Amino acid sequence: MHRYVAIGEASEVLGVSITTLRRWEAEGRLIPERTAGGQRRYDLAKIKPELFHAAPQDRKTIAYARVSSHDQKDDLERQKQVLELYCAKQGWTFEVVADLGSGMNYNKKGLKRLLDEIIEGRVGRLVIAHC
Structure with missing residues (x-):
């Protein structure tokens, strides 16, 4: 599993729509990293830390x-x-x-x-x- 994922995969992992992720970004609740080309990348270790740490x-x-x-x-x-x-x-x-x-x-x-x-x-x- 990759640590940084695109908006589509982040929406699946979190169980919310892409629109919700964009709204959360606009509200300052969840700020993704940006690639050189401006694409959003979400750090799964921050949004779903249980995927990377012991249960x-x-x-x-x-x-x-x-x-x-x-x-x-x-x-x-x-x-x-x-x-x-x-x-x-x-x-x-x-x-x-x-x-x-x-x-x-x-x-x-x-x-x-x-x-x-x-x-x-x-x-x-x-x-x-x-x-």
Whole structure:
């Protein structure tokens, strides 16, 4: 399947008419790319991302816990316990990712891993404790 498609194929994928796609473009709701010759090309990864990412049932649940300082280690453990209990009670298969460090520091190993997993489309649900 091609990622960029002409208006006819985009209308089939979305289940709407070509006229609807043109109207959405005029309203600014869905803006296609244009070829050098002015032809519309629709990015299927944007309009139907599920065609390019894992199905929701194949995505994982991640529970994320973080505290800002080492003297809050006990709080981090409590957050992890709360997240584990909540996810287990929902019947979800899950993974806990935890970080210790300031919210101003974005170079945290757990946060980087979490963001990479989300960007790659492998996370279907994110659970965060706010304490």
